[in-house]
Amino acid sequence: MKGGWIMTEEKWMGIGKLTEEAGEVLQLIGKLIPFPDGEHPDGKENLRDRLTMELYDLRAAIHYFMETNQLWSEEGEANYQEKLRKFNDWGLTGIKP
Numbered sequence: 740m741k742g743g744w745i746m747t748e749e750k751w752m753g754i755g756k757l758t759e760e761a762g763e764v765l766q767l768i769g770k771l772i773p774f775p776d777g778e779h780p781d782g783k784e785n786l787r788d789r790l791t792m793e794l795y796d797l798r799a800a801i802h803y804f805m806e807t808n809q810l811w812s813e814e815g816e817a818n819y820q821e822k823l824r825k826f827n828d829w830g831l832t833g834i835k836p
């Protein structure tokens with residue numbers, strides 16, 4: 740089935756990939772919490788290394804989605820820069836890896 744009732748391909752190209760990559764990042768974080776050394780019983784590559792690569796996948800998916808759907812704007816860019824500034828000022832917390 741092509742298309743859907745929520746969105747059209749013309750307006751939301753790449754949303755499936757964006758969702759997939761965001762999900763992969765969340766899945767790896769979910770695995771890292773119980774295996775903080777990154778060595779998962781599945782025996783695959785270290786979870787930290789996999790997370791790094793999935794973050795790049797997500798970054799590419801976000802970029803593609805923003806570019807293809809023409810979502811860039813001066814206001815959005817200003818908000819992005821302000822968020823980065825705040826994150827640096829706040830010194831975000833984390834979990835022990």
Ligand SMILES: [Mg+2]
Pocket residue numbers: 760763793796797
């Ligand atoms: Mg991926």
